[in-house]
Every structure is written in structure tokens, then in C-alpha cells.
Amino acid sequence: MNRKGCPDEYPISLHLNGCEIAVFQLTKYDLKDWVYGYLFSEGFIQEANDIKAVNIDENMGAIHVTLHSHFDEDQFFSKKKHYTAGCGRGVTFFSMTDVKGFAEVSSGQKYDLSYLLKKRSEFAGKSSLYLETGGMHGACIVEENGAITIREDIGRHNAVDKIIGYALRKGLPPEQLILLTTGRVSYEMLSKAAKFGFPVIGSRTAATKQAVQLAKFLNIEVIGYLRGKMAVIYTSSGRVKNDITQEIDFERTVEGGINKQEKTS
Incomplete structure (x- = not known):
């Protein structure tokens, strides 16, 4: 390209x-x-x-x-x-x-892992600034009807702020949205998502240990390495169902950090 x-x-x-x-x-x-x-x-x-x-x-x-x-x-x-x-x-x-003083996130929404992978692929294909330059981060919200909106920036946290600002201005209900990002999910990224109230966060790369611990504390589902038919589900709030026949890595958080990795088909 x-x-x-x-x-x-x-x-x-x-x-x-x-x-x-x-x-x-x-x-x-x-x-x-x-x-x-x-x-x-x-x-x-x-x-x-x-x-x-x-x-x-x-x-x-x-x-x-x-x-x-x-x-x-x-x-x-x-x-x-x-x-x-x-x-x-x-x-x-x-x-x-x-x-840690933020309210626990509440949502009854449930998603198949294949749906998140599909939306992550759609997000990648419509990230115009990244396709133009190869050097941009993006953030995307997926609405209940499947519609996606993308915002891009040189900084991953800036891109997340932009998509939160869009959702805030439009009055979109956070409990019905999925947040997807191209960047690493660090504690400050998780805090932004938690402040707005996203119940599910997906990234094409990793989440930090501190972000995963915080996600468990605030009842947020975090999925990393969303690529092709890959995924790592870092938390276990039950909002994301593994409907992929290929093996998927599941990691569950514990008080001291990340528990041993389990393989689930």
C-alpha cells in the first residue's frame, strides 16, 4: 500500500x-x-x-x-x-x-466474540487517516444497531477523548455502546472509558496489568488482541461469549494481578 x-x-x-x-x-x-x-x-x-x-x-x-x-x-x-x-x-x-471512586459500570448487553472481531475489522477498514499515513491511532464506538463512528489522532488517548466527546454531544447511552481502540489499554485509557460508562472495551493490542485490575473492580469487560480470529479476554464479567471454534486465550484477573492462562475452545 x-x-x-x-x-x-x-x-x-x-x-x-x-x-x-x-x-x-x-x-x-x-x-x-x-x-x-x-x-x-x-x-x-x-x-x-x-x-x-x-x-x-x-x-x-x-x-x-x-x-x-x-x-x-x-x-x-x-x-x-x-x-x-x-x-x-x-x-x-x-x-x-x-x-477507584468511579461508579461500577452496569449494562445488560451481551455480545458474541465473533461480532466484536467483525466490528474491529470494519473499524480498521474505515480508519481513513491511518490508511492515508500508516501512523495514526483510532477509537470507535459501536452502537446497539451496529453503526460505528470513528475518531483518529496521533495519540491513542486523544482519539478516545474525541470519540467520548462525540458520544457525549450526541447524547448516546454509554451502557449500549462498545468502545474499540487501536491503542494499548492503560490505566488512564481505562479511566476515561469508565468515567463515561462503557461496559465493553476492545483493543487490537494489550491491556496493562493496572488497567485489567481496575476493569475488574469497575465491572468492565476488556478484550485485547482483537485480530482476525484472535482475542484475549482479560476479565470475566460475562458480557462477551466465545462463539469461535478456534482456541481463544482467556485471562482472568485476581487480586494480585493476572491469573494463569486457560485455553478454552
């Missing part, structure tokens, strides 16, 4: 009620979705209507957001910053202790 261009990234500063929060490396697509998703994921807003206005100035590399309510910058910046791992470096203000 001939690539036509390189992935792009730009330093963009985020300002909230006139206060600069941080500077982020972002790909300049779907920035409004990113604003809503990031501010929700980090606890700046609780719903889309908390935002009064968003002004994106690409020439100056700045996004200015006005909230309906007062923003106490002194109180917020007393929190310790945590820098996210991987490309498109970002900032999160949530610690593992904070995330």
Missing part, C-alpha cells in the same frame, strides 16, 4: 474560562469532540450542556472554552498532574485512587 502523507501533530493550548490548562499534541481533526471528551473525562464538566462556547483558533494553536459555571483554577491545579504514556503525550489529573 502506498502512503500519501505523514501523520500530523500540533501543539495546541487549551484555555478554560481564560485559564490555560495545558498544551497538548493533537491532530487537527474533530477538535470540538476532543474538547468535550477531554473536559468530561477529566471532570471539568459533567454533561455537554455545561459548556457555553468553544472557540478553536487553529492559526494560534489555541482552544478557548467558556463554561456556564465558575471554574476554580486554584482548587483544580492543586491536584497532581499525571502525564500519559505513549505518542501524542497528554495530561490527566486523575490518580488511580480517584478512578
